[in-house]
Amino acid sequence: MKKQRLIILGGGESGVGTALLGKDKGYEVFVSDKGIIKEKYKKVLIHNEIEFEDGQHTEAKILNADIIMKSPGIPDKVVLIKQIRAKGIKVVSEIEFASNFTKATLIAITGSNGKTTTASLTHHLLKQELNVGLAGNIGDSFAKQILEENYPNYVLEISSFQLDDIIEFKPKIAVLLNVTPDHLDRYDYVFENYIASKFRIIKNQAKEDYFIYDADDEVIESWLMQHPIQSTLLPFSLTKQIENGAYLDKDNIKITIDNNQIIMPTKNLALEGKHNVKNAMAASTVAHLLKIRKQTIRESLENFQGVEHRLENVLKINKVQYINDSKATNVNATYYALESMDAPTVWIVGGQDKGNDYQELFQFVNEKVKAIICLGVDNEKLMANFGHMVDVIVETQYMSEAVKIAYKIAEAGENVLLSPACASFDLFENYEDRGRQFKDAVRNL
Template identity: 50%
Template sequence: MKRIVILGAGESGAGAAVLAKKEGFDVFVSDTSMIKDRYKQLLDAHHIAWEEGRHTEALILNADEVIKSPGIPKEAPMVQKLLAQGTHIVSEIEFAGRYTHSKMVCITGSNGKTTTTSLIYHIFKAAGYDAGLAGNIGKSLALQVAEEPHEYYIIELSSFQLDDMYDFRANIAILLNITPDHLDRYDFEFQKYVDAKMRIIRNQTPEDSFIYWNDDPVIKRQLDKYDIKAVQCPFSELKEKGSIGYIEEGQYKLEYPTPFNMEQEELSLTGKHNIYNSLAAGLASNISGIKKETIRRSLSDFPGVEHRLEKVCKVAGVQYINDSKATNVDACWYALESMRTPTILILGGKDKGNDYSAIRDLVKQKCVGLVYLGADNTKLHNSFDDLGLPVRDVHSMKDCVQACYEMARPGQTVLLSPCCASFDLFRNMEDRGEQFKNLVRNL
């Protein structure tokens, strides 16, 4: 009996363990952190051995194959020992893909992944398709394959998940954009991060589709490096040579595989970045044979995604917006670009090698104040203080919201769009967004 060891017992790890057990492997799960009760209960219910708070070498290094949580970097000591002895390491998505013939609609990009994935899932469900939501959002793909299989899976993929994928095949691959992010995990070499994103087209065939943003300079430079076998489906904001999804004279238009159009103003998502997300989602749905009236209705009634340009409420004439998902500079750029009123911008957190020069002009143009929210805000002071805007330095969400309340005037907007990861002060970006919303609503 082959031995599978799973490093990390979160959503992906626990799900992978259940599938591995079902497929007849000897399974062991190890996590250096404490495992959440719900995952312990899941593992126990399937009689899967596990440990928490440590990695026991004798129980791990004898694995025939290891499934690694995407949150564990390759530099981790146990991962290095496994690599040194030649143990094959894969992601949960790679492992799950071996045990299903379902259609895979996979979405990656530096920004817009969650919105686009959620929108596609919304359209597929409205069409009555048997679809599961997986990857960075939804339930573990492996757990769904094991216990509640679907005909389609809509999968949000991070670069970390793509790193450990080899034979997995996306029937529809969507690459939204590539901008610097997570460079701390890629030796601060942008090309290594780019290479990870491009793995989404790995193993595609002429029967598959590759949807990508035609205006992205990084993607365009990469295309000639690959023998792309899938049907190429580029989209852009304006009709350009080769684009089959675009906006023209106020009309949202798709040319492939059959013509589709609707009024741009009927789209539920607003802002330039959401035009791209809506075009990618529409193409994926049209390629999948969903009826035009369903696509049109779903693009019009999609409610949006929590923590992504989420309007919280108005207090004393000031609109508060939660964009906690903006964990890199480019995401913040799109958020600022969509602002139509003077803005107090909340920035800060765990820096990932950010270059803030990309948003300086927009900060100067759109902002009337800055609030730095982080354990160490030195880099933010060095990047923005010389603009001459009012600045507040805070180290908790309570102090942050109070500072915004004191700074903002009626008719202005307070925007939490931090550019950074959340782990210096918060459990995760959801925790950051929830704290912001709760404190704002209690003003």
């Protein structure tokens, strides 16, 4: 029998993981990356005798595929993808490909904001009592973990780009945290297309599967009213009483599933801010569903350390707190960051704009921000939106300079917050690189 030809577009973490799993499962594998594949990934491919190319896509080697796994970063608008689709070749995401080779219980988490924090927190709650992996947009690729670890349970952080290329993917538990305009450049600037993409997470679920979601999110609520879904619903809310699901009652989170209720006090939550109460509700609902003991959930919520680059306290210098929120790559994430500031703040913002509407930030900027430092190649939109709101607004293209300016402006008892509301690719490799440069610059003051 002729081997099936698996072509992988993109030689990053998910691409190389898929290549290893594909080879192990008997596919003929070829990896193609238009950019340059990182040295550490090249070594893995060479060591495993997997054929690859970088710096180009050779059509003749790609268009004869039986199945194609494309990196989530490659948009459908690319000519090569159009050619592949025109030939009727099956295109899948790594999540879709890998899930065919595991019988594990899958917990899939998506949302415009809070995915990484909630996935990490959920994993932290479950790992105390279950054998569980953490994958998706985070850590080692899902495909590689299935090959090497084969955990009986996985928490998966999943982006809309990964969901766009799923066909049969069916998580036992799906979590949708929120839907706010993000990545609209990938969805023809039509918010509805992006919403539909997020809801693909429950597309294959049945009655015995669970859907955990934010019942305070109007976008989610209105979508659910218009589309019948099969899953068992477990909403969470800060404002309304929920019969099956989670809600906030004074300072307690109450979670009820099949008449079995647990109560969690919020006063000792390790993570601060209203949005983190929601993230805790979502994670605890998953844990309660999977029969994790109440005591374990409570202790884990209290000792969770948080995620790097997400409202991360870096240092206090001369009584000024420096905070790294480089992971805030959209306006809504920055909304939460500014909302949680309790002192006058010097705000470092900017980068690659994805069609942002800054209006929802105006109240906080007027109330809490004393100076703005624009850190991007093109800061025109920021200057136009915020120029008249603060006395000091400056532009720079260097992180070290941004931090030095902030150091001069901020006074004792105030904050310096990096919360860019934009993608990082204009000046940095990615948001991690941006966050690390910020932390290095602060430590070098």
